[in-house]
Amino acid sequence: MKKILLALTAVAAMTASASAADLAARPYTKAPAPIAVAPSWTGFYIFGGGGGGIWDADTGTQVTGTGTPLLGFNQRQGGDGWFGTVGAGYDWQTSNSWVIGVFADGQFGSLKGTIQDQLPFLAGNIKNDYNWAAGARLGYLVAPNVLSYVNAGYSNSHWKGTTLFDTITGTPSGLHTNSFDRSGWFVGGGVENNLNIFGVTAPGWFMKTEYRAAYYDSKSISELDAGNLSTGTDITFKPFVQTISTALVYRFNWTGPVVAKY
Numbered sequence: 001m002k003k004i005l006l007a008l009t010a011v012a013a014m015t016a017s018a019s020a021a022d023l024a025a026r027p028y029t030k031a032p033a034p035i036a037v038a039p040s041w042t043g044f045y046i047f048g049g050g051g052g053g054i055w056d057a058d059t060g061t062q063v064t065g066t067g068t069p070l071l072g073f074n075q076r077q078g079g080d081g082w083f084g085t086v087g088a089g090y091d092w093q094t095s096n097s098w099v100i101g102v103f104a105d106g107q108f109g110s111l112k113g114t115i116q117d118q119l120p121f122l123a124g125n126i127k128n129d130y131n132w133a134a135g136a137r138l139g140y141l142v143a144p145n146v147l148s149y150v151n152a153g154y155s156n157s158h159w160k161g162t163t164l165f166d167t168i169t170g171t172p173s174g175l176h177t178n179s180f181d182r183s184g185w186f187v188g189g190g191v192e193n194n195l196n197i198f199g200v201t202a203p204g205w206f207m208k209t210e211y212r213a214a215y216y217d218s219k220s221i222s223e224l225d226a227g228n229l230s231t232g233t234d235i236t237f238k239p240f241v242q243t244i245s246t247a248l249v250y251r252f253n254w255t256g257p258v259v260a261k262y
Helices: 002-022
Strands: 035-037 043-063 075-093 098-117 122-143 146-160 162-166 172-177 180-194 205-216 219-224 230-251 259-261
Touching: 043 098, 075 122, 075 230, 098 146, 098 230, 122 172, 122 180, 122 205, 122 230, 146 205, 146 230, 180 219
Parallel strands: none
Antiparallel strands: 035 259, 043 075, 043 230, 075 098, 098 122, 122 146, 122 162, 146 180, 162 172, 172 219, 180 205, 205 230, 219 230
16 A cells, blocks of 8 residues: 555656646746837926127118208118127927927127217227027927927117217217117027037037027217217218027936936
């Protein structure tokens, strides 16, 4: 009896071993590939940079308070220079590749040129030393981290007063003009891109390059004597300012070029 039990036990053990050997090894399963999700452009940003600009102005000479020209023609004058800029804004990215936003900025520098009286041939250096603007922009994402945009809005400019010189003798005339502000509107456009390039990781940091053209209202600039009294002659001045700037941008909500999701 014992021999029969031992034989049955041996057969059962060998059967179990054979069954275990016949089982296939558990196959290796890779984790699912990550799904790349483009970052959102929605959020606040700040920027700072600099650039250069030029201005042109249609000018003439008229009798103070009447608008009557002293000569029957106008002339075009202008200047150029540099500036720095700072600003802030907020963008909203729609469900597709469009981005809309609002912003405000300031420009501070020296766009200097000549202003001239046609009669009696007086001239001085006038300078646009600062501007500020507020507007909106509309952009399209040509790539997940590259935005091409146009913008427009309100702008205000400040122009410094100047001492007027006799253009024939080159000596001071004893007359001057005061500083003044001009308001108007602007249009422009540019490109903004993330700085994750050339193997450098810079989450949140961008660079933008922008062109802007600003159109300002006309101003009658009084020629004043030492007592700040008008001589009865005004210089008409209607400026048009063009600028190109490059700025570094920091976006507070930017998390990087790609977010992995499993």
